[in-house]
Amino acid sequence: MKSRRRYVGVALLAVVIPTVFVIGFLMFQQNSIVVAETIKVSPAVLEFDRPSKDIDAPGVANSYRDEGVLVNVSTASVKYSEQGFIGNRDYVEVWLWINTSAFQGFVYSVEFECSVDNSSTILDGKYYYVQMWNVSVLEHNSTVNQLYYKFEVDSSTAAILVPLNWIFPESSSNATDHQLVINTATIHCNGTAYRKIVIPLKLRITKDIGNTFKTAKHIQPGKHLGSLDTADRADIYAINLENNEVVFINLTILADANFDLRLYDQNYKEVANSTQLENQKETITYAPNTSGIYYIKIEFTLWPGHKCDGIYQLDIKPFEE
Numbered sequence: 001m002k003s004r005r006r007y008v009g010v011a012l013l014a015v016v017i018p019t020v021f022v023i024g025f026l027m028f029q030q031n032s033i034v035v036a037e038t039i040k041v042s043p044a045v046l047e048f049d050r051p052s053k054d055i056d057a058p059g060v061a062n063s064y065r066d067e068g069v070l071v072n073v074s075t076a077s078v079k080y081s082e083q084g085f086i087g088n089r090d091y092v093e094v095w096l097w098i099n100t101s102a103f104q105g106f107v108y109s110v111e112f113e114c115s116v117d118n119s120s121t122i123l124d125g126k127y128y129y130v131q132m133w134n135v136s137v138l139e140h141n142s143t144v145n146q147l148y149y150k151f152e153v154d155s156s157t158a159a160i161l162v163p164l165n166w167i168f169p170e171s172s173s174n175a176t177d178h179q180l181v182i183n184t185a186t187i188h189c190n191g192t193a194y195r196k197i198v199i200p201l202k203l204r205i206t207k208d209i210g211n212t213f214k215t216a217k218h219i220q221p222g223k224h225l226g227s228l229d230t231a232d233r234a235d236i237y238a239i240n241l242e243n244n245e246v247v248f249i250n251l252t253i254l255a256d257a258n259f260d261l262r263l264y265d266q267n268y269k270e271v272a273n274s275t276q277l278e279n280q281k282e283t284i285t286y287a288p289n290t291s292g293i294y295y296i297k298i299e300f301t302l303w304p305g306h307k308c309d310g311i312y313q314l315d316i317k318p319f320e321e
Contacts, residue, residue: 036193039064046078047204048225050090052232057092058254059224062199068104068190073097073182073199074229076161081132091167092180099159100186107158108194110135111150114180115132115262121178122167123147131161166203178205209235213295215266219221221247221316226298228259229309232235233300239316243291246319251282251298255310260305264295267275280305285319 046060061074076095096114100107116123122144130137135154141148151160166180182201187194209217209226216238226235241247251261251274263272263280271294274282288294296311 043200105191112184133159248319249284
């Protein structure tokens with residue numbers, strides 16, 4: 001009888017030990033994967049000057065897609081609040097949205113890090129309000145100016161919604177620039193190799209754009225966001241234009257507001273304007289007769305019965321026939 005028990009015990013050990021070893025080996029393999037390729041996507045940037053009132057800002061999005069995987073990273077909502085948080089400090093509420101789908105293989109993990117490059121701002125992640133689909137939290141760390149999450153993915157599709165509060169200190173004024181950087185990394189296995197897909201977002205709150213010709217903000221052609229309200233009624237930009245090179249200036253109002261568009265020459269003389277009613281697009285097409293610095297003025301206009309505060313987008317580019 002004793003010899004039979006000894007035989008059974010040895011047999012069980014012979015089964016259990018290799019099984020435990022295999023499980024441990026698989027776990028070790030899972031925690032020490034080799035990433036064969038890193039794909040870096042160019043940053044998507046949202047930038048606007050610091051408002052003097054509460055506003056809703058447009059979001060910013062970035063993505064990567066190929067035959068094996070799709071990864072979307074965006075801010076589902078961006079709200080600026082004037083003196084509405086702890087100690088009446090200004091803050092920006094950001095809802096970060098990450099979703100991914102594997103067409104080949106599987107998604108192994110998703111992680112992101114948020115950081116501010118200015119120690120005078122505070123980043124606060126609300127851990128208990130994170131919403132997750134087909135993922136679980138592997139790691140979470142936070143400091144006064146940095147936040148990190150790592151998620152394990154349980155399916156070929158996954159989604160994460162994270163609320164962030166980006167808080168400005170009481171001593172911070174409208175003359176200070178701030179930046180929030182969000183770096184996401186998704187590890188995808190296409191069936192033969194692991195790849196890391198890095199997708200960054202950048203949110204910048206700049207000092208208030210000047211409202212005089214001498215304090216005008218110098219810019220290059222491209223897209224620029226700003227804000228106006230009853231307390232900040234004008235923004236003036238300075239741009240270099242060349243003789244006889246036709247320029248197209250377009251103002252899109254991203255709010256329930258009415259802003260006008262005006263163009264001035266080096267002598268501060270108005271040379272063109274667009275003053276459509278309500279929140280229609282404003283457009284100027286102009287060919288300078290001399291090269292030099294010109295000034296673009298965006299002007300707040302009262303619109304009875306409407307909020308009148310908000311974000312605008314200024315788009316400057318060479319005119320195309």
